[in-house]
Amino acid sequence: MTLESKIPSGPMDKKWSKHKFDLKLVAPANKRKHTILVVGTGLAGASAAATLGELGYNVKAFFFHDSPRRAHSIAAQGGINAAKNYQNDGDSVHRLFYDTVKGGDFRAREANVHRLAEVSVNIIDQCVAQGVPFAREYGGELANRSFGGAQVSRTFYARGQTGQQLLLGAYSSMMRQVDNGKVQLFPRREMLDVVVIDGVARGVVCRNLVTGEFESYAGDAVLLCTGGYGNVFYLSTNAKNCNVTAAWRAVKRGAFFANPCFTQIHPTCIPQSGEYQSKLTLMSESLRNDGRVWVPLRKGDTRSAREIPESERDYFLERRYPSFGNLVPRDVASRASKAVCDEGRGVGPTGLAVYLDFADAIGRDGETTIRQKYGNLFQMYAKITDDNPYEVPMRIYPAVHYTMGGLWVDYNLESTVPGLFVLGEANFSDHGANRLGASALMQGLADGYFIVPYTVGSHIAGRKLDKVTTDHPAFADAERSCREMTTRLLGVQGTRSVDSFHRELGMTLWNNCGMARNDEGLRSARGKIRELRDAFWKDVRVTGKGQELNQTLEHAGRLADFLEFAELLVVDAAERKESCGGHFREEYQTEEGEAMRDDKNFQYVAAWEFKGVGEDPALHKEPLEFEEVHPSQRSYK
Amino acid sequence: MSESINVTLKVWRQSGPGEPGRFETYPLENVSTHASFLEMLDILNQKLTNTGKEPVAFDSDCREGICGSCGLMVDGQAHGPDTETATCQLHMRRFSDGDTITIEPWRARPFPVLKDLVVDRSAFDRIVEAGGYNSINAGNAPDANAILIPKDRAEAAMDAAACIGCGACVAACKNASAMLFVSAKVMHFARLPQGDPERTTRVSRMVAQMDEEGFGSCTNTTECEAACPKGISFSNIVELRREFVRAQVTGRTSR
Ligand SMILES: Cc1cc2nc3c(=O)[nH]c(=O)nc-3n(C[C@H](O)[C@H](O)[C@H](O)COP(=O)(O)OP(=O)(O)OC[C@H]3O[C@@H](n4cnc5c(N)ncnc54)[C@H](O)[C@@H]3O)c2cc1C
Ligand code: SF4
Ligand code: FES
Numbered sequence: 001m002t003l004e005s006k007i008p009s010g011p012m013d014k015k016w017s018k019h020k021f022d023l024k025l026v027a028p029a030n031k032r033k034h035t036i037l038v039v040g041t042g043l044a045g046a047s048a049a050a051t052l053g054e055l056g057y058n059v060k061a062f063f064f065h066d067s068p069r070r071a072h073s074i075a076a077q078g079g080i081n082a083a084k085n086y087q088n089d090g091d092s093v094h095r096l097f098y099d100t101v102k103g104g105d106f107r108a109r110e111a112n113v114h115r116l117a118e119v120s121v122n123i124i125d126q127c128v129a130q131g132v133p134f135a136r137e138y139g140g141e142l143a144n145r146s147f148g149g150a151q152v153s154r155t156f157y158a159r160g161q162t163g164q165q166l167l168l169g170a171y172s173s174m175m176r177q178v179d180n181g182k183v184q185l186f187p188r189r190e191m192l193d194v195v196v197i198d199g200v201a202r203g204v205v206c207r208n209l210v211t212g213e214f215e216s217y218a219g220d221a222v223l224l225c226t227g228g229y230g231n232v233f234y235l236s237t238n239a240k241n242c243n244v245t246a247a248w249r250a251v252k253r254g255a256f257f258a259n260p261c262f263t264q265i266h267p268t269c270i271p272q273s274g275e276y277q278s279k280l281t282l283m284s285e286s287l288r289n290d291g292r293v294w295v296p297l298r299k300g301d302t303r304s305a306r307e308i309p310e311s312e313r314d315y316f317l318e319r320r321y322p323s324f325g326n327l328v329p330r331d332v333a334s335r336a337s338k339a340v341c342d343e344g345r346g347v348g349p350t351g352l353a354v355y356l357d358f359a360d361a362i363g364r365d366g367e368t369t370i371r372q373k374y375g376n377l378f379q380m381y382a383k384i385t386d387d388n389p390y391e392v393p394m395r396i397y398p399a400v401h402y403t404m405g406g407l408w409v410d411y412n413l414e415s416t417v418p419g420l421f422v423l424g425e426a427n428f429s430d431h432g433a434n435r436l437g438a439s440a441l442m443q444g445l446a447d448g449y450f451i452v453p454y455t456v457g458s459h460i461a462g463r464k465l466d467k468v469t470t471d472h473p474a475f476a477d478a479e480r481s482c483r484e485m486t487t488r489l490l491g492v493q494g495t496r497s498v499d500s501f502h503r504e505l506g507m508t509l510w511n512n513c514g515m516a517r518n519d520e521g522l523r524s525a526r527g528k529i530r531e532l533r534d535a536f537w538k539d540v541r542v543t544g545k546g547q548e549l550n551q552t553l554e555h556a557g558r559l560a561d562f563l564e565f566a567e568l569l570v571v572d573a574a575e576r577k578e579s580c581g582g583h584f585r586e587e588y589q590t591e592e593g594e595a596m597r598d599d600k601n602f603q604y605v606a607a608w609e610f611k612g613v614g615e616d617p618a619l620h621k622e623p624l625e626f627e628e629v630h631p632s633q634r635s636y637k
Numbered sequence: 638m639s640e641s642i643n644v645t646l647k648v649w650r651q652s653g654p655g656e657p658g659r660f661e662t663y664p665l666e667n668v669s670t671h672a673s674f675l676e677m678l679d680i681l682n683q684k685l686t687n688t689g690k691e692p693v694a695f696d697s698d699c700r701e702g703i704c705g706s707c708g709l710m711v712d713g714q715a716h717g718p719d720t721e722t723a724t725c726q727l728h729m730r731r732f733s734d735g736d737t738i739t740i741e742p743w744r745a746r747p748f749p750v751l752k753d754l755v756v757d758r759s760a761f762d763r764i765v766e767a768g769g770y771n772s773i774n775a776g777n778a779p780d781a782n783a784i785l786i787p788k789d790r791a792e793a794a795m796d797a798a799a800c801i802g803c804g805a806c807v808a809a810c811k812n813a814s815a816m817l818f819v820s821a822k823v824m825h826f827a828r829l830p831q832g833d834p835e836r837t838t839r840v841s842r843m844v845a846q847m848d849e850e851g852f853g854s855c856t857n858t859t860e861c862e863a864a865c866p867k868g869i870s871f872s873n874i875v876e877l878r879r880e881f882v883r884a885q886v887t888g889r890t891s892r
Pocket of ligand 2: 799803807865
């Protein structure tokens, strides 16, 4: 099978308008005859469900949470980018496009990124109209800040709760369509299979997490908006229940998984404090606008931060990257922090931390200003660590945060299974090998409000879709395989908890496929993952029954998928013999320790086809071409 | 401060909706004071699993006080003893060696228990469905800076919009009133010009839905404000009443 990206012809800045015109339309009166199944109600899913409902489709929305408003998007802190150029500082659609392609280390599709930058401006309009209370200036206009190394101020924010406010906006629009009878909600449902009939995605099977029943739903298109897979590492900044299950089950039905090794490690997270740690907490990137990152010059310096004089501190980001300083992109900052800790200059009880110091900013702007900007983040930090960051520097360390990889989609956001669309963090689309700060929220909402509503229409109008009901035998088959898996999990009756297996998987990946990777480590990780998977199926203990609310069973199912998916992750990392973005291969670096990309051999998207558990997956390459932004070595010096 | 403590947990166990429940007592030793309250429950669950017993079901997701999933009565207080703190942000350093800690689900008729500490809060979604939105279709919006909003108005709207929908206000109220939650949503919109066109129908419909769900009337004792992890102010309730009366007097109250 050849991958068809379906990138429209014509000049970069006309492609999307041309494509919108070329897409087939569904007549208004016909829309109500079609049902669209949306899985996930984060930014991507809620915005898609709302918009499709507004257009007149019947939408069924599934999510494992008790309310759509709890999706992981709610936790995003820092902000959302848009090329509004309200600050008159030289921003434009082209600049946002350029920054995103470059920031992604030339591993994203140009046409997709350009479209994202184009619609970014509409997103902000939409959100403001919904009542999203973005930060404002005294004159009443919207405020912006510079974020994640951007040299223009294009980030819109609502205190440190931007994701919450954007999700509440999308959720309220979706609830309006529930009110109008166009969207039907299915809370506490976990999608466990995609039903493919005559080669087209026509339904899903869910487990009702309250009763344990399996339920089938038929429709004319399936949208997966199920988020990222960062929790394969166990410890990450993601919410506890984020998982790869929906995407992985789709892979088993023929969807390809693209660039799984492109994972993002965020430099500013609260370090792990003990064995019992259940997740890691992000400290927003915006803090690096005012905080200065440093470690002691001397190894093993045990003095407290304030006792170390200026001359004995190493502001290593400012030193190594004089022009970007503390604002270098995430991958660069994370690796630099790891490097100083590896040299033995890390701070705190574990030595796995660096300081993020606000003393200069407080001295310059006063505590009140700093409190206004970051009050809730400082409070969050104080609650977790019991330290007062107004007085002592924060201690931070990198942690798994975001996954650029995801299900492969074409320009229409359609996977290799016709009728199966993938939105938001769950697809691989726009961020290449490294995502810029404040761009995930933008992408999720772009996909849901402004892209998929057009492209789904073309699928429905353009393909002959026979009427399908859940009486079709494919549904019974899918339900049976879901039920079998549950029975199998409950039947092992071993001795080890699900959580302990998950922690071990996480450690294996973090040590071998985290901030630095090498061939030997990746090979041994693959072996360990296989052993762990075997051990899991021999010795896991899943308590309780299938026909009830059973959180252990839910976790076990998700971990079973992670254990299969993890192998693909390391296979992809081993195959990509170059360093780019978040993927750093120790064998491929410059003398100064910077990433060395290999455009000659690896300027492609790696899309993997599933061939069976434990079998080698098949690699399909989508070559990447750059018409507008010419690949160059990223330099933040 | 000692680094680890021994505690005794009294935990509400209930096998399913409508089933009778009971307290079970579990001693737990050597809990790090740096662990969060939910990590302490993770440790308990690990221990229960190791001995072949069923772990305690409780909801949580973000574990950083923003998703609103968690919510436990800890020693009779919604979200526990700290102010402006969700259960997931509570840490064991708040407790002392030898403490007995009682853990219960939210207790309110409109929030039925599904299992152990997990409750059904879908009533909140139905209240939002009854007008807790601005009617604007995607693609229809004017430029974001077309309507200027004074900074203090935007900030006041944000204060109300910060609600995480956890339900602690209901759990803390002896009448199980949802007034704080509803007032936060109503006032978020009422403080913004974009909320104006539907201002009267919104408040009337949301309040009607709140009543229909079986939430009680406000006791005016501000227990809700004290329990709220996001510091939603009781003054929202005062303003909600004004909005409601204004709607009755002047406006359309239904669609
Ligand atoms: C702490 C943190 C801070 C961040 N801050 C920012 C920021 O400032 N700016 C920015 O741009 N990005 C930020 N990000 C990234 C961004 O928040 C996410 O990438 C984005 O919100 C993902 O949205 P989504 O809609 O794709 O998925 P999610 O919001 O994760 O939603 C997934 C949905 O899928 C459902 N689901 C999943 N699996 C199933 C299944 N099998 N069956 C049924 N339902 C299922 C869930 O219930 C949920 O509704 C941050 C991320 C983190 C972790
Ligand atoms: S008002 Fe406060 S207590 Fe009530 S639901 Fe909102 S955040 Fe929770
Ligand atoms: S788990 Fe999200 S608020 Fe507590």
